[in-house]
Amino acid sequence: MPELPEVETIRRGLLKNVLRKKIVKVNILWGKSVKGDRAKFLGSVKKGFKNIGRIGKLLIFELNDTGKYMLVHLKMTGQLIYRSKRKLIAGGHKISDKDLENLPNQHTRLRFTFEDGSDLFFNDLRKFGYLKIADEKEKNRETAKFGINALSSDFTWKKFESLLAGKKTSIKAFLLNQKNIAGIGNIYADEVCFAAGVLPSRRADSLSESEKKKIFQNITKILEKAIECGGTTFRDYKDSEGKRGGYCDFLKVYGRAGLNCLKCGKNKLKKTKIAGRGSVYCPVCQK
DNA sequence: CTTCTTGTTACTGA
């Protein structure tokens, strides 16, 4: 489930490999992954990538010449994987050479082939992710829907406090709402709440100054650490390959329901539904 | 077989 750290890891990986390369072929294997007119998409995208930006979990590829953009949202299971002709490199998390050799696979929805024989694959098991072309105006309209980037230098304590002010919603719903802060998803929302010692169900306007401060500080701390680790790859975490986004080793609550709390060591982590999402917490360490 | 999972939007009702 790519959230900000995973999407940022993918962005950085792709920056090294796909810019200014001529695209010789674009294969659309599942039409619905492309939103909007498909012929128009092909025409624009064939110009190649000039730069890659990101807001929250949305990737923004700047296209050559056209003044247009390719917006890519991975939703839950989307992947962007780059494969050079000789050396096999993932555009995000590490995956095994065997997996790379097997591309395209049954979940490959799009394939870009570059002049040098390398490929960029868009895989998406659940088919919720999408790619679409946007001009400057449409791109601005899309990005305007997002709140402040969680890792932007403008994301200050003062800003955070003003965003929270008057919110009657649960802190978990607040963190998940991309209109407040862009980039936090279910995994990191739970991790932030745990690190701050705050129950995810707590109403935002019931939080004390020090609780709010802890939440603010941990958003930055946890997301930065996760990027350093190359994100969290939950599915890889489950298999025994040993190839995974390294932040899995630091998860304290996500995916640990029923297991002992790593802080107090005694209590079992509980799982409930908050804001429509599975939420894991320690009923003792979080107040 | 049913239930649950995830990101996001759209919708309904309070």
Add this chain to the structure above:
DNA sequence: ATCAGTAACAAGAA
């Protein structure tokens, strides 16, 4: 306006 809840999208795991 604000907020909670749910369906929808799709596929697979348990």
